[in-house]
Amino acid sequence: MSFKIAIIGAGSVGFTKKLFTDLLCVPEFRDIEVALTDISQHNLEMIKAILDRVVEANGLPTKVTATTDRRKALEGARYIISCVRVGGLEAYADDIRIPLKYGIDQCVGDTICAGGILYGQRNIPVILDFCKDIREVAAPGAKFLNYANPMAMNTWAAIEYGKVDTVGLCHGVQHGAEQIAEVLGAKSVSELDYICSGINHQTWFIDLRLNGRKIGKEELVTAFEAHPVFSQQEKLRIDVLKRFGVYSTESNGHLSEYLPWYRKRPEEIARWIDMSDWIHGETGGYLRHSTETRNWFETEYPQFLESASQPIDPAKRSNEHASHILEALETNRVYRGHFNVKNNGVITNLPSDAIIESPGFVERFGINMVSGVTLPEACAATCISSINVQRMSVHAAISGDIDLLKLAVLHDPLVGAVATPEEVWQMVDEMVVAQASWLPQYAHAVPAAKERLSKSKVQTRDWAGAARRNVRSIEELRAEKAALKKAV
Known part of the structure; x- marks a missing residue:
């Protein structure tokens, strides 16, 4: 071909x-x-x-x-x-830094939230x-x-x-399945069958079967709480599993950003996160990780180039969807995955215009979604809160309507749990001004935003967040990698 x-x-x-x-x-x-x-x-x-x-x-x-x-x-x-x-990373730093001035502590900040x-x-x-x-x-x-x-x-x-x-396309579903397979003692994730549905980063394992045997809430809770690592790293996800009855695909830190309950007070954040790795709830964790990764790659590039000389091993093909989708479309070898598409009734209790993430099959004629999925009511309610924010955010981005943008941020679950309307209005003005070079649709609104900021009396704070870590140097990263290699 x-x-x-x-x-x-x-x-x-x-x-x-x-x-x-x-x-x-x-x-x-x-x-x-x-x-x-x-x-x-x-x-x-x-x-x-x-x-x-x-x-x-x-x-x-x-x-x-x-x-x-x-x-x-x-x-x-x-x-x-x-x-x-x-x-x-320049704009991304503002996505984390400016909301912190208004008490909004994000781990990743790339899906919703400010x-x-x-x-x-x-x-x-x-x-x-x-x-x-x-x-x-x-x-x-x-x-x-x-x-x-x-x-x-x-x-x-x-x-x-x-x-x-x-x-x-996202890999959250695959990573969640790998965790579940591990806590249930499966030899391979291939022993696990599941239906996972919802919206991106808020997808839910609504049906789980291990070697054909249905896995219920209590068995899954017990398995996670008994796991020596996940019981500490995924405390928030386990709490949501207990209350909602189903496990979420998203990591502990990421999931905490989409809900209004776990990151709204600084003293509560430490209770639910784990600092063993950035993804479990660290303030600005993904920004730190991304910065370190960029610096490491720039410094260690010769090693990356040398490793490219190794033979390709099909057995090590990743579970990223892209190659599998193209293979199915081009060869007609059917592939089952979880895809982000317009709902159009696929999930019965989410809005038709929403972008959902749900199971589908790919073959030569395209991606065919499995329709008629109904989410548990609590999962649907949580997804709908995010969908409403997403819809307003898309419309604001298309129209350049800064007032609609402020309303979208105001309706975000975590922002609404932390900030007042006055704080939200000022925060959005500040973010639009700081990122004006990447926001051409708001160019007309920047002068007025600057004027409002010059007269504002809303108080902000100089706050690094509840659980911030400094970016590690190349020397620190090299020493840590050497220690891990020695331990193995």
Whole structure:
């Protein structure tokens, strides 16, 4: 087979390499072209060198190109994969820093909450530019695979306003299943069958079977509480499991941001999080992790390049959906996964216009969702709260209506549990002003926002958060990796 795949935001080097090697695990894909595009020429040069080394080491005819000209990369592409982070770590730092001044403590801040909503405002105009290019220069009927967060907002905008065949992809379901398999003592996750449904980062394991035997709430609670690691790292998720009756896909720290109950008071945060790793609830944990990862890659690049010389092992193909979807579409080998698409009645008790994450099957004729799923009422209620925020956020990003943006932030569950309306109004003004260079749709609103900020009497605080850690140096990271290697 010979067709073209374009990867936008290919400068996300580690993830791009994973997607690329996954694709080359499909024997029929040896002759494809992979076109890389990014706004950073430096990152493009690094990732192209790595992928060229993979191709050379494995004796493949695969073609790899790289360009900062996005339209050139998209020309004739049958599939387009987006891994972009608009604003990079500079804007992301403001997504965490500014809300902290108003008492809003986020672990990740990339889905909803104050940071996720502003992230969506930066991303959506760019997503629509991608869609315009796809319609104009990509292959007819090209499929857009979005990996970028905020997943639901980006996918909503691409489908509703970009008018492109789009599916959103995430690995939260797979990671949750791996945890459940481990606590239940399964030898492999393949022993576990499940139906997982909801919205991205709030997806719920509503039916679980281990080797055909149905697993109920009490057995799952007992298994998690008995696990020596997860019982400490996932305290919040276990509490939600006890109260809701089903397990959530999302990590302890991430899940805490979507609910109004666990992060609203500083003294409560420490009770529910675990500091053994960033993902379990640390303040700004993902920002620290991303910063350290970038610094490590820049410093240790020669090692990354050298490791690209290893043979591709199909047995180590990852569980990221992209390569499996393309394989199913191109070869008709059926693939079952969990996909982010417009609801249209698939989940009976969520709004029709929402972007859901739910099971589907892929074959040559496309992605076919399993319809008629009904969530437990508490899960549906929690999802609907987020969906309402997502809908307003998408509409605000499209229209550039700063008042609607403020209403979206006000209705966010965690923001509403912490901040007053006056604080929300000022916080949004401050975030829009700070991120103006990435928010063209709000250019008309920036002067008035600056004027309001100059006269505001709303008090803020200089607060690092309830559980903040400093970014580690390369030397600290190197010492930690050496200690772990020695322990093994």
